[in-house]
Amino acid sequence: MTEKRVPPGGRLLSWMPGAVMAVVAVVDVAAGPGVGLLPLVSLGPAFSGLVGGWRRTAATGAVALLLCVGLGLYNGQFEELRGFAALGSVAGVTGVGVAAAVTRSRRETELADVRSIAEVAQRVLLRPVPLTAGPLRVAVSYTSAVAEARIGGDLYEVVASPHGVRVIVGDVQGKGLAAVETAAVVLGAFREAAHDEPDLVGLGERLERSVARELEGEKFVTAILAEIGSGHEAVFLNYGHPAPMRLRRDGTADFPQPPSYALPLGLGGNGSDGPKPYLVSFGPGEQLLLYTDGVTEARDEHDAFYPLADRAHLLREPDPHGALDALREDVVRHAAGPPHDDAAMLLLRYHGHGMGKSVPIG
The missing domain is CATH 1.20.58 (Methane Monooxygenase Hydroxylase; Chain G, domain 1)
Structure with a gap:
């Protein structure tokens, strides 16, 4: 020994x-x-x-x-x-x-x-996202609440499919190895369906069936799905997840809301309607930030939530990875202590290239 x-x-x-x-x-x-x-x-x-x-x-x-x-x-x-x-x-x-x-x-x-x-297991599960996909430059940040284990329950993926660039960001109920097991189910189903399903609604329905079949009890996953095609717009499906932040070319930020909120993945079998797709304009020079509630619910010593909209200017950094690192460090400073929840952020920056060749994942 x-x-x-x-x-x-x-x-x-x-x-x-x-x-x-x-x-x-x-x-x-x-x-x-x-x-x-x-x-x-x-x-x-x-x-x-x-x-x-x-x-x-x-x-x-x-x-x-x-x-x-x-x-x-x-x-x-x-x-x-x-x-x-x-x-x-x-x-x-x-x-x-x-x-x-x-x-x-x-x-x-x-x-x-x-x-x-x-x-x-976490590295195998959350594979590196492509640096570019279609017209997008991509950067990701992940901070686990279990810092020493570097493991958590948030998930993300970017797939350059024949139907456009498809993205998922989700938050699994719970933490630790049990949450990683649930995340594996969600990501496995998403990676397969993202290539096969011709529209985002079909992808979401297939994902809901897979998750409902695999998960037991009252486990659930909040998630947001996005699809960016050749047009200057993005399509979203929101399963009880925080709305994305869009940063326009003039530096202003907004949070496009879904027409109605749906239950998280895993709870859709209760007879409720699934989420409705909604379009958001998204073109060259603009950015989309998809994130989990570990970002916006980070509290400071006065119990105030992290003001994400007020920190949008940090994403103006020319390098998307540097911009996301600056935002992550600002969240950590705001929390003024160890994180209480996992925090994942996925930045999509529209750089104006065509859909031609995409960098595959793997």
Whole structure:
């Protein structure tokens, strides 16, 4: 079992076992044998078991035992039982600390393996989007609420299909591995249907059937589907998802709303009507930002939501990836702390090229 490096933030704790034993030794020598500080030497291996591996804890325990013997002989405490009691205390705490360090190390290794597998699964699931697709330049940003695991429940995809560039951005109910499993179902169905279905409504209906068949209980996915063809317009289907933001050439921004709101994917089997498609003008020099509610619902220290419309000017950066990075960093600054929800953003920038050749995904 390998020894783990102590992170920079834990350097103070890494020095604490030796510092505690040194302080106990100095005070014990200065105060004399009547004070009875000898058992406090066991604090050294106790602290070491909290921050170090089992080898380091055992080494600290050995030093503590030698220190205990030296102080006990210096103070003449082995002529009484309390000297041996102190020695037993140090040995016992060292044994417990070694056992705790071994257990912690195993759990950290198992957790690291799980996180690594989850990260690989997430990379396979959310494949890199094309840099260009038809007349569009594309950039994406993903921030997981589970930062250490780099895994979450938001999803996105861009497919250059024979029927136009088709896009999905969605938000799975829940987080973690269960959310990734649900996202895999949605993205698998979308990638297949995006090539086969001639219109966006048919794609949405097929996606709803696939999701309803695979999901169990009350699980659902909010999502927005978009299709950008050869004309200067985009078609949207909104399944209970935040409306996209359109940034016009003059720098003004708006949020085109659907004619009516529909239930999220997975809940459409309750007899309600599906979403109605709606057209939004979208031409050269304009941008569309599709995002999840982890962006707009990010709160600052005053409990105020992130003002996305007021930050639209950040997307004027010539490079779409740089523009999206600036917006993501601004969201993080606004939240002033770790994110409470996953946040995905997909930026579509109309650069004016024809539909000719598209860069496929994969």
